[in-house]
Amino acid sequence: MSEPVAAKVLVVEDNRTMLALMQYYLSKDFTVFLARSAEEALEVLQREQLHAVVSDQNLGDGLMGVDLLKRVAELQPHAARILVTASTKLEDAQKAINEARVNHFLTKPFTEQELKNTVGQAVHNAALLSIRDKMVQELKEQLGLRPGTAKPAASKPGSPLSTRVKTVEPRPPEVKGTSxxxxxxxxxxxxxxxxxxxxxxxxxxxxxxxxxxxxxxxxxxxxxxxxxxxxxxxxxxxxxxxxxxxxxxxxxxxxxxxxxxxxxxxxxxxxxxxxxxxxxxxxxxxxxxxxxxxxxxxxxxxxxxxxxxxxxxxxxxxxxxxxxxxxxxxxxxxxxxxxxxxxxxxxxxxxxxxxxxxxxxxxxxx
The missing domain is CATH 3.30.70.270 (Reverse transcriptase/Diguanylate cyclase domain)
Structure with missing residues (x-):
C-alpha cells in the first residue's frame, strides 16, 4: 500500500527568519515550497499544482499579499488561500474576501498550533471543494450537460432520463429534542x-x-x-x-x-x-x-x-x-x-x- 502524498503548500514571506520558521513548523506534515516575493511565488505556481498558498500581506516588492492571492485564485482556483496579516480592520478582511476570495486568515502574532490548524483546515476544505466540483461535473456529464448547452427539458416520470441518475441523501445522526x-x-x-x-x-x-x-x-x-x-x-x-x-x-x-x-x-x-x-x-x-x-x-x-x-x-x-x-x-x-x-x-x-x-x-x- 503506497504512502499518501503530502499536500503541497506554498509559503510566501519576505522575512527570511519568519519564512524558515514557518517551513520548520509545516514541513513535518506538508510538502512546503518557499518564496520571498510575488515573482518567486508565481514561478512556483507555474510548475506545481498546489493545495494551499500562505502569503503575508506585506511582501515588500510593491505587490500586496491580497494581489498575489487574487492571481492564485485565477491560476489555481482549487488551492486554498490563506492571508497572514496584522490588520484587524473589517474593511481589510472584506477586500481580501471580495477581491482575492481569501478562504482563511492568520492574524499576527500566531502560534505554531494556530499555523498548523489553519493550514490543515484550509487544505481539508480545499480537498472537499475539489471533490464536490468533480462530482458536479460527473453528474452534468451523466445528464448530458455541456458548457454552453441548454438544460435538458424535464422528462416524464419513468422516462430514461428521469431514472438515469439517482441521488441518495445520507441520513444524519439523530439529534435530540427537536421536532x-x-x-x-x-x-x-x-x-x-x-x-x-x-x-x-x-x-x-x-x-x-x-x-x-x-x-x-x-x-x-x-x-x-x-x-x-x-x-x-x-x-x-x-x-x-x-x-x-x-x-x-x-x-x-x-x-x-x-x-x-x-x-x-x-x-x-x-x-x-x-x-x-x-x-x-x-x-x-x-x-x-x-x-x-x-x-x-x-x-x-x-x-x-x-x-x-x-x-x-x-x-x-x-x-x-x-x-x-x-x-x-x-x-x-x-x-x-x-x-x-x-x-x-x-x-x-x-x-x-x-x-x-x-x-x-x-x-x-x-
Missing part, C-alpha cells in the same frame, strides 16, 4: 453541519444561550462538554481525508447515541439539549439540568465507546487506535455566563494535552 416535522427543510440545512449531520457552530451558540436562560430561570445546572478527537490531524495525514471524514461521522453518531438521562435511560425532550460540531475535530454537547457527575458519566461513557471503536469498521485490529479527550464545565459551578463557560471548557482541553490523550477533564472555576 423535525415542524422545521422547514431549508432551515434545518442552515443549522446543520454538512459532514456529520449534527448542528453547526452557529446553532450551538443559540442553543447554549437558550439553555442558560432556562437554567437561570429554573435555578438548574447546565453542563457543557467539549469532545476533542485525539490526534485527528495526524490521522487525516496518514489515512487520508476520506477516512478522516468517516471517522468524524462515526464519532458524531456515538456522541448523540449516548445522550440519555442516566436514570430513565431515555432521551430528553429539551430543545436546548443538543450535540453540535463545535470545531474541525471538536464536538460540543449541551446537557440541561445536568450536574458535574452526570456530565462526567456521559463524557466517560463516550470516551470508552470511542476507545472500543473498531475503525475502520470490520478491520478487527484497530480497537483503541481512536480516542477522544472530553472537557466538562458546569453552570454555575465553573462559570455564570455563556462565554465564560466555553472558555472554561476550552482551557480544560488545552491544559490536558501534556497529560496525554484519552481522558475526561473537569474545568476549574475562573
Amino acid at each position: 423535525q416535522s415542524l422545521i422547514p427543510e431549508s432551515e434545518r440545512l442552515a443549522f446543520r453541519d454538512g459532514l456529520t449531520g449534527l448542528y453547526n457552530h452557529r446553532y450551538f451558540q443559540e442553543a447554549l444561550s437558550a439553555g442558560l436562560v432556562s437554567a437561570r430561570r429554573r435555578e438548574q445546572k447546565l453542563a457543557l462538554v467539549l469532545v476533542d478527537v485525539d490526534g485527528f490531524r495526524r490521522f487525516n495525514l496518514s489515512r487520508g481525508y476520506a477516512e478522516g471524514d468517516k471517522l468524524l461521522r462515526r464519532v458524531a453518531q456515538l456522541v448523540t447515541d449516548l445522550m440519555e438521562d442516566p436514570v430513565t435511560h431515555a432521551r430528553s425532550d429539551n430543545s436546548s439539549e443538543i450535540a453540535a460540531r463545535y470545531d474541525w475535530d471538536v464536538f460540543g454537547v449541551v446537557l440541561c439540568n445536568a450536574d458535574v457527575e452526570r456530565a462526567r458519566l456521559y463524557a466517560d461513557k463516550l470516551r470508552k465507546a470511542v476507545e472500543e471503536l473498531d475503525f475502520p469498521e470490520g478491520s478487527g485490529g484497530a480497537v483503541g487506535e481512536v480516542t477522544v479527550t472530553a472537557a466538562v464545565a458546569v453552570f454555575p459551578d465553573q462559570a455564570r455566563s455563556e462565554q465564560d463557560l466555553i472558555s472554561a471548557a476550552e482551557k480544560a482541553l488545552r491544559t490536558s494535552k501534556p497529560s496525554g490523550p484519552n481522558r475526561v477533564v473537569l474545568a476549574t472555576k475562573g
Whole structure:
C-alpha cells in the first residue's frame, strides 16, 4: 500500500527568519515550497499544482499579499488561500474576501498550533471543494450537460432520463429534542453541519444561550462538554481525508447515541439539549439540568465507546487506535455566563494535552 502524498503548500514571506520558521513548523506534515516575493511565488505556481498558498500581506516588492492571492485564485482556483496579516480592520478582511476570495486568515502574532490548524483546515476544505466540483461535473456529464448547452427539458416520470441518475441523501445522526416535522427543510440545512449531520457552530451558540436562560430561570445546572478527537490531524495525514471524514461521522453518531438521562435511560425532550460540531475535530454537547457527575458519566461513557471503536469498521485490529479527550464545565459551578463557560471548557482541553490523550477533564472555576 503506497504512502499518501503530502499536500503541497506554498509559503510566501519576505522575512527570511519568519519564512524558515514557518517551513520548520509545516514541513513535518506538508510538502512546503518557499518564496520571498510575488515573482518567486508565481514561478512556483507555474510548475506545481498546489493545495494551499500562505502569503503575508506585506511582501515588500510593491505587490500586496491580497494581489498575489487574487492571481492564485485565477491560476489555481482549487488551492486554498490563506492571508497572514496584522490588520484587524473589517474593511481589510472584506477586500481580501471580495477581491482575492481569501478562504482563511492568520492574524499576527500566531502560534505554531494556530499555523498548523489553519493550514490543515484550509487544505481539508480545499480537498472537499475539489471533490464536490468533480462530482458536479460527473453528474452534468451523466445528464448530458455541456458548457454552453441548454438544460435538458424535464422528462416524464419513468422516462430514461428521469431514472438515469439517482441521488441518495445520507441520513444524519439523530439529534435530540427537536421536532423535525415542524422545521422547514431549508432551515434545518442552515443549522446543520454538512459532514456529520449534527448542528453547526452557529446553532450551538443559540442553543447554549437558550439553555442558560432556562437554567437561570429554573435555578438548574447546565453542563457543557467539549469532545476533542485525539490526534485527528495526524490521522487525516496518514489515512487520508476520506477516512478522516468517516471517522468524524462515526464519532458524531456515538456522541448523540449516548445522550440519555442516566436514570430513565431515555432521551430528553429539551430543545436546548443538543450535540453540535463545535470545531474541525471538536464536538460540543449541551446537557440541561445536568450536574458535574452526570456530565462526567456521559463524557466517560463516550470516551470508552470511542476507545472500543473498531475503525475502520470490520478491520478487527484497530480497537483503541481512536480516542477522544472530553472537557466538562458546569453552570454555575465553573462559570455564570455563556462565554465564560466555553472558555472554561476550552482551557480544560488545552491544559490536558501534556497529560496525554484519552481522558475526561473537569474545568476549574475562573
